[in-house]
Amino acid sequence: MENNWTQEVRKRKLIEKIFLGTVLSGTLIAIVPLVLVLGYVFIKGFSALDFNFFTQLPAPVGEPGGGMGNAIVGTFIIVGLSCLVGLPIGIFGGIWLALYGQGKRGFFIRYAADVLSSIPSIVIGIFAYVLLVATLKHFSALAGGFALGVIMIPTVTRTTEELVKMVPRTLYEAGLALGIPEWKVILKIVFRTAWAGIFTGIMLSVARIMGETAPLLFTAFNSMYWNFRIDEPMASMTVQIYNYAISPFADWNAKAWAGSLTLVMIVLGITIVVRKFSRRVSYG
Amino acid sequence: MDRVIEKVKKEEKMVIERSKMSVENLSAWFGDKQALFNINIELFENKVTAIIGPSGCGKSTFIRNLNRLHETISGAKVSGKVYLDGRDIFDHNCCDVVTLRRRVGMVFQKPTPFPTMTIYENVAAGIKLYGKKPKGKLDQIVEQILKQAALWDEVKDVLYKPGPSLSGGQQQRLCIARALAIEPEVILLDEPCSALDPISTAKIEELIHKLKQNYTIIIVTHNMQQAARVADYTAFFLLGEMIEFEVTSKIFTAPQDKRTEDYVTGRFG
Numbered sequence: 001m002e003n004n005w006t007q008e009v010r011k012r013k014l015i016e017k018i019f020l021g022t023v024l025s026g027t028l029i030a031i032v033p034l035v036l037v038l039g040y041v042f043i044k045g046f047s048a049l050d051f052n053f054f055t056q057l058p059a060p061v062g063e064p065g066g067g068m069g070n071a072i073v074g075t076f077i078i079v080g081l082s083c084l085v086g087l088p089i090g091i092f093g094g095i096w097l098a099l100y101g102q103g104k105r106g107f108f109i110r111y112a113a114d115v116l117s118s119i120p121s122i123v124i125g126i127f128a129y130v131l132l133v134a135t136l137k138h139f140s141a142l143a144g145g146f147a148l149g150v151i152m153i154p155t156v157t158r159t160t161e162e163l164v165k166m167v168p169r170t171l172y173e174a175g176l177a178l179g180i181p182e183w184k185v186i187l188k189i190v191f192r193t194a195w196a197g198i199f200t201g202i203m204l205s206v207a208r209i210m211g212e213t214a215p216l217l218f219t220a221f222n223s224m225y226w227n228f229r230i231d232e233p234m235a236s237m238t239v240q241i242y243n244y245a246i247s248p249f250a251d252w253n254a255k256a257w258a259g260s261l262t263l264v265m266i267v268l269g270i271t272i273v274v275r276k277f278s279r280r281v282s283y284g
Numbered sequence: 285m286d287r288v289i290e291k292v293k294k295e296e297k298m299v300i301e302r303s304k305m306s307v308e309n310l311s312a313w314f315g316d317k318q319a320l321f322n323i324n325i326e327l328f329e330n331k332v333t334a335i336i337g338p339s340g341c342g343k344s345t346f347i348r349n350l351n352r353l354h355e356t357i358s359g360a361k362v363s364g365k366v367y368l369d370g371r372d373i374f375d376h377n378c379c380d381v382v383t384l385r386r387r388v389g390m391v392f393q394k395p396t397p398f399p400t401m402t403i404y405e406n407v408a409a410g411i412k413l414y415g416k417k418p419k420g421k422l423d424q425i426v427e428q429i430l431k432q433a434a435l436w437d438e439v440k441d442v443l444y445k446p447g448p449s450l451s452g453g454q455q456q457r458l459c460i461a462r463a464l465a466i467e468p469e470v471i472l473l474d475e476p477c478s479a480l481d482p483i484s485t486a487k488i489e490e491l492i493h494k495l496k497q498n499y500t501i502i503i504v505t506h507n508m509q510q511a512a513r514v515a516d517y518t519a520f521f522l523l524g525e526m527i528e529f530e531v532t533s534k535i536f537t538a539p540q541d542k543r544t545e546d547y548v549t550g551r552f553g
Binding site: 050083102152170171174175176177178179180181184185188192193195 | 351356358382383384385386387389390392394398399400409410413414459463466483497543
């Protein structure tokens with residue numbers, strides 16, 4: 001009896017150890033690629049980074065020095081443009097879905113958003129090309145921003161919808177009961193309560209589109225010069241990295257690594273700041 | 285519109301009471317399910333009227349019709365008339381819903397301070413978001429309202445902390461203050477104490493006593509002792525119908541209807 005009991009315990013402890021080991025190794029295997037990618041990008045990229053990299057224009061082949069200043073600025077301008085397209089549509093659409101989207105129309109729009117989010121980004125790039133590049137006869141930052149904005153729409157819509165839905169209906173009713181007009185109740189009370197969470201969702205979606213290359217290849221195209229005009233081709237980090245990486249010149253390849261490191265750091269920075277920010281937020 | 289609003293109370297002493305709100309044949313539905321059946325009642329000015337009855341009897345649905353909150357639920361319907369100072373609140377020609385809700389304020393069962401706003405902003409919410417410039421300085425109004433709601437001494441040092449940081453009882457008085465800030469004439473209280481401890485409950489009941497000098501108060505309550513303590517009139521609801529409406533003391537000591545008697549003596553419900 002006594003012997004049986006200790007055997008049973010030993011068996012249970014063994015099973016526990018096996019399971020713990022499996023789960024732990026699974027986690028480690030998942031982390032390994034992340035560490036390798038970050039580490040490799042860091043090692044390869046850091047040596048090519050200097051202050052000039054952030055401030056100067058790309059240098060011609062064979063000439064040492066130069067940087068990606070225009071591409072860094074370009075990425076921010078293009079992402080800013082895409083926010084102008086994606087945020088209003090996404091936020092207002094999400095609010096509508098959460099508050100009035102119970103019927104057939106709501107179902108259809110929700111379905112459309114889900115389909116849109118699964119369309120490959122390069123296809124959306126072609127769409128922007130046909131709509132804004134082929135018709136205007138030249139590449140432009142605007143077309144690039146539009147393409148990325150369309151990619152943002154479904155994520156922002158669904159995030160906004162979910163978070164607005166999480167706001168208790170009692171708050172909506174409490175606002176109405178104070179004799180506040182409905183649109184103000186929705187914007188100043190319901191939306192404001194959900195805003196912290198929505199902001200997190202928006203920033204994560206911004207971080208995602210920052211890394212998009214394909215839709216920019218034939219919309220914003222690229223540029224070797226400083227350009228602040230949105231109706232002209234504009235450089236972006238991702239396209240510049242792509243061009244440098246496939247080039248046969250060692251110097252350019254090194255620059256591609258430096259660009260990758262910069263991009264990864266910016267995206268990582270956004271994610272970390274958002275995590276910090278969202279932890280402070282709580283629902284009442 | 286020329287309705288006679290002076291009503292004679294059916295009591296020995298023939299006291300004249302002014303009817304603030306009067307309800308005629310009010311019925312309400314959630315989709316196909318009827319929740320209220322032909323309610324007729326007078327709500328007298330500067331009096332407290334309690335609505336009692338078992339769960340699901342339509343008490344809350346009834347008062348949610350008095351500020352037309354019932355209609356905001358999808359599929360909800362309503363028929364009948366509700367007069368506020370002799371004007372039908374459902375008549376789109378004379379009354380719009382936003383104005384109605386500023387005259388008929390409401391406090392809910394669970395405290396609902398706006399979580400993103402400070403205590404100060406919560407009190408000012410109704411004034412600020414309405415869009416009209418307030419008479420006088422906002423700081424003074426907020427202070428005066430919080431004093432009226434017997435909350436000033438407890439919150440004067442934490443005015444700029446978030447509303448939900450207060451205790452449950454304080455949050456509920458904050459919600460009463462928020463409702464008072466829009467200067468309503470009628471205040472609807474939907475089981476305001478059911479989530480509170482006895483001390484907070486006592487504070488709110490005391491507050492109701494003070495407030496009735498200036499406001500017409502309608503309170504829904506589960507708690508018959510509470511109705512007996514605070515109300516001048518009491519209406520008993522059962523299964524969506526109003527069974528009896530009388531002076532509170534009569535409802536509890538000499539109910540006319542057998543069902544009322546069963547309920548107030550605790551035989552069911």
